[in-house]
Amino acid sequence: MNPVKALEQHGQAIWLDFLARGFIAKGDLTKLIDADGVKGVTSNPSIFEKAIGSSDEYDGAIGAALAQGDRSVGELYEAVAVEDIQHAADVLRPTYDKLEGRDGFVSLEVSPYLALDTKATIVEAERLWAAVKRENLMVKVPATRQGLPAIKQLISKGISVNVTLLFSQKVYVEVAEAYLSGLEALIANGGDPSHVASVASFFVSRIDSAVDKELDDKIATANDPAEKARLEKLKGKIAIANAKIAYQDYKRLFSGDRWKKLQVCGAKPQRLLWASTGTKNKAYSDVVYIEELIGPDTVNTVPPATLDAFRDHGKPRASLEEHVDDARAALKDLANVGVSLDAITDRLVTEAVQLFADSFDKLLGAVAFKRETVLAGGIDTQKLALADDLAKSVKEHGEDWRNTGKIRRLWDRDKSVWTGTDEDKWLGWLTSAAAEKAKLADYTEFAKWVKARGFTDAVVLGMGGSSLGPEVLAHTFAQQPGFPKLHVLDSTDPAQVRTLEHSVTLGTTLFIVSSKSGGTTEPNVMKDYFFARVGETVGADKAGQHFVAVTDPGSSMEKVATEAKFARIFHGDPTIGGRYSVLSPFGMVPAAAAGIDLGQLLDLTMAMVRSCGPDVPPQENPGVQLGLAMGCAGLEGRDKVTITSSKAIADFGAWAEQLIAESTGKDGKGLIPIDGEPLAAPSTYGNDRLFIDLRTDGESDAAHDAKLAALEDAGHPVVRIVLKSADAIGQEFFRFELATAVAGAILGINPFNQPDVESAKIKTRELTAAFETSGVLPPEKPALTTADADLYTDESNVAALRKAGADGTLDSWIKAHLARTQSGDYVALLAYIERNAAHIDTLQSMRLAVRDARHLATCAEFGPRFLHSTGQAYKGGPDSGVFLQITADDANDLAVPGQSASFGVIKAAQARGDFDVLTERGRRALRVHLKGDLGAGLKSLDKAIRDALN
Numbered sequence: 001m002n003p004v005k006a007l008e009q010h011g012q013a014i015w016l017d018f019l020a021r022g023f024i025a026k027g028d029l030t031k032l033i034d035a036d037g038v039k040g041v042t043s044n045p046s047i048f049e050k051a052i053g054s055s056d057e058y059d060g061a062i063g064a065a066l067a068q069g070d071r072s073v074g075e076l077y078e079a080v081a082v083e084d085i086q087h088a089a090d091v092l093r094p095t096y097d098k099l100e101g102r103d104g105f106v107s108l109e110v111s112p113y114l115a116l117d118t119k120a121t122i123v124e125a126e127r128l129w130a131a132v133k134r135e136n137l138m139v140k141v142p143a144t145r146q147g148l149p150a151i152k153q154l155i156s157k158g159i160s161v162n163v164t165l166l167f168s169q170k171v172y173v174e175v176a177e178a179y180l181s182g183l184e185a186l187i188a189n190g191g192d193p194s195h196v197a198s199v200a201s202f203f204v205s206r207i208d209s210a211v212d213k214e215l216d217d218k219i220a221t222a223n224d225p226a227e228k229a230r231l232e233k234l235k236g237k238i239a240i241a242n243a244k245i246a247y248q249d250y251k252r253l254f255s256g257d258r259w260k261k262l263q264v265c266g267a268k269p270q271r272l273l274w275a276s277t278g279t280k281n282k283a284y285s286d287v288v289y290i291e292e293l294i295g296p297d298t299v300n301t302v303p304p305a306t307l308d309a310f311r312d313h314g315k316p317r318a319s320l321e322e323h324v325d326d327a328r329a330a331l332k333d334l335a336n337v338g339v340s341l342d343a344i345t346d347r348l349v350t351e352a353v354q355l356f357a358d359s360f361d362k363l364l365g366a367v368a369f370k371r372e373t374v375l376a377g378g379i380d381t382q383k384l385a386l387a388d389d390l391a392k393s394v395k396e397h398g399e400d401w402r403n404t405g406k407i408r409r410l411w412d413r414d415k416s417v418w419t420g421t422d423e424d425k426w427l428g429w430l431t432s433a434a435a436e437k438a439k440l441a442d443y444t445e446f447a448k449w450v451k452a453r454g455f456t457d458a459v460v461l462g463m464g465g466s467s468l469g470p471e472v473l474a475h476t477f478a479q480q481p482g483f484p485k486l487h488v489l490d491s492t493d494p495a496q497v498r499t500l501e502h503s504v505t506l507g508t509t510l511f512i513v514s515s516k517s518g519g520t521t522e523p524n525v526m527k528d529y530f531f532a533r534v535g536e537t538v539g540a541d542k543a544g545q546h547f548v549a550v551t552d553p554g555s556s557m558e559k560v561a562t563e564a565k566f567a568r569i570f571h572g573d574p575t576i577g578g579r580y581s582v583l584s585p586f587g588m589v590p591a592a593a594a595g596i597d598l599g600q601l602l603d604l605t606m607a608m609v610r611s612c613g614p615d616v617p618p619q620e621n622p623g624v625q626l627g628l629a630m631g632c633a634g635l636e637g638r639d640k641v642t643i644t645s646s647k648a649i650a651d652f653g654a655w656a657e658q659l660i661a662e663s664t665g666k667d668g669k670g671l672i673p674i675d676g677e678p679l680a681a682p683s684t685y686g687n688d689r690l691f692i693d694l695r696t697d698g699e700s701d702a703a704h705d706a707k708l709a710a711l712e713d714a715g716h717p718v719v720r721i722v723l724k725s726a727d728a729i730g731q732e733f734f735r736f737e738l739a740t741a742v743a744g745a746i747l748g749i750n751p752f753n754q755p756d757v758e759s760a761k762i763k764t765r766e767l768t769a770a771f772e773t774s775g776v777l778p779p780e781k782p783a784l785t786t787a788d789a790d791l792y793t794d795e796s797n798v799a800a801l802r803k804a805g806a807d808g809t810l811d812s813w814i815k816a817h818l819a820r821t822q823s824g825d826y827v828a829l830l831a832y833i834e835r836n837a838a839h840i841d842t843l844q845s846m847r848l849a850v851r852d853a854r855h856l857a858t859c860a861e862f863g864p865r866f867l868h869s870t871g872q873a874y875k876g877g878p879d880s881g882v883f884l885q886i887t888a889d890d891a892n893d894l895a896v897p898g899q900s901a902s903f904g905v906i907k908a909a910q911a912r913g914d915f916d917v918l919t920e921r922g923r924r925a926l927r928v929h930l931k932g933d934l935g936a937g938l939k940s941l942d943k944a945i946r947d948a949l950n
């Protein structure tokens, strides 16, 4: 007789510890049921990893699942795993029916990530039970401390459980207790226990592997031959001895009065199942863990090779109750030789959880890869070209992130991923794209209203996070037919306010006043100004109908907007900081007003959100990969994140700049984003750069690509991101948000606060308050006055500059200032002037002159805009900045209705507040105040810089 089949006569059921799609589809499982009497199937994360991850057998199924709609990697895995389990359950169903529910089960394990979480295990087990929808399913739950209450709870709800990762007799007793008390609770609630089944999966071979190793260590150091022989005798004996004693416990636990009470209600005993019965040590018989453990009412689940071996040469006999005393003696002797089985079994549980988590990581990584392949047309690509050291560091940090489940913890909003301060309160952006999708109908209504009103222009009045995202949208998307043109105003420069005013038709303009806090000066004064101007144009009572507000609930701006009868007030999410808010109402309201297809934008975005999900391990997770590259580059001094964006998405860098600088630049650490520097030859740069290049598919620029390739060849780290189209910009918003959060964790800072911006705001407030009472800003004393300019800085900078040769000319001061730069520094031009094409060009030319002559990174920024962006890093980040602040007389100031401080005064106070904080922080800073004609002043400054560099 077939030895496998013969096990039936001993009351033991043989199950198959294996599963794969083709194996079931081709009828191989059916054959084993028919020929060998196989009565069940078990799976585990390693089994699925081998099945799904190491073959192309599932590509079709994954493709078919995705054809019904994109989904997260975890959901995708579950979809195919559930199908496999259903197929196996259906093949085993006749066995289940024939044996009246006493056998014919298939097991599916809950995620190993949840092994230490009772509540999550229960939720997942219930979900899997409902998803598989098969009576002959057993959900596998580990016998960890946290798993035990989950087991009881699930049994009490009538869910059949295969208790897994069981190694110790002591824990086995607790497992049986969980089952019995679960059944009692079920009955007490009127449930029918006859529909519930359970097995306790006692792991065998792993125990021998672990015990043998300790015995071998002792044998190696033992001197006495008798002692060596005693140790040798125990090898390969303990796992079976342990199992035999557990079986004695089983007989006791499922025989007394307590059990009989349950039995009369129809309860089935929780059978012991021998798991881990494939022989690991080649020196032992390949069927030893079947042959020695045969007994009534037990199960043995075996891998295919062990099944084949037993069929070939197995010798069944009723072995389980043989030599039970010897088994006890062996266990005692093990203790006597100083090996603690308890310690080993405890360790084995921990290791087993980690091993399955490792397999699950691999499995989800493989599914993520397959998903990306199937969706190749829909997900932006990213390639990292990192030199060896950086690549190694990224790999090591990635492995640490994987091992410690950090990406899942991040998504679980665990603040200990960062500094443990209050980061958990600032993670709303993780789910904001999905949340915004749910509001599509409202946005569509709003867009309809905007269109119907015939607005020609829509102007966002806001700063930083409230303006830079909308600005990217305004630049990236063409004006939509029938919808207004989208503009952004983020300045207190009088000339810039006027230019904006002249570029729109006030009577047909919609103003979107955006401020999360509601208390930011700029949006408030811009609103006051334009509200009055619109009132003058359309009538004061109708002005409100030209305004909407986006602000967090309860802000002062909400109050103002309500009183002024704004057409709409949209609420932001208080758990999202400004720079992470583009995929929230702060980006979506302007986008809707401009008629951008939000459904498409968010759908495209969601593909990246899923790619960066908690279930995608670091290696395959594009956001984590970018963040690790940024963070690790920062740790090795490559802290100038140089962003180049192609024409179609040219404004992206201005948004990313705020995100990276304000998030990471603090506590003397951080990354300095460099936006707007065109690429140059490798010799132009120091060793402090990380290049991130973004372009859309279809755009090509051979000269730019050649420069990038040369940088890579020269050993600079280069990240290349290719967007499927400009419409996919939302994917980059999300990728960069996640990457910045990850980089923040690597750098060891809180990426969600901006302490140094607040300091500058306080100084500015003090200065404007002084103006409101006295009518002038407090006087200041220039370090030098010339016909064209006044120079200001604090005493310590003055002393340093004089020592470096600053004397009676502008040129000498600029020269002394630039002479203070060292390799690894950056030079930032901070100009409080109108941000227009001509001024952008002028600053560009100055910065590039510095870069090319000094091989330094450069920034060209406009105030007060940058105060709400890179300003944080300049003040709070690494002390590697050399700052040249540029201020000027305003040719024509502009009054702010209702207050004495004009736009010009506010701008001047902002510049001074900014500068004071820079010098207070000991930064190398010099302020040049240009007098008279601005164009001429900028020219003489440009000349001074060039002369200084020569």
Ligand SMILES: O=P(O)(O)OC[C@H]1O[C@](O)(CO)[C@@H](O)[C@@H]1O
Binding pocket: 462, 463, 464, 465, 466, 514, 515, 516, 517, 518, 519, 520, 523, 577, 578, 579, 662, 754, 757, 867, 868, 869
């Ligand atoms: O939306 P709010 O509250 O007006 O803030 C605008 C910007 O100001 C900052 O708080 C910095 O000053 C940024 O973080 C923010 O994006």
Ligand SMILES: O=C[C@H](O)[C@H](O)COP(=O)(O)O
Binding pocket: 017, 042, 043, 044, 164, 201, 203, 205, 206, 275, 276, 277, 278, 301
């Ligand atoms: O339920 C089955 C177990 O997951 C399996 O038997 C473990 O076997 P292993 O120790 O060979 O990995």
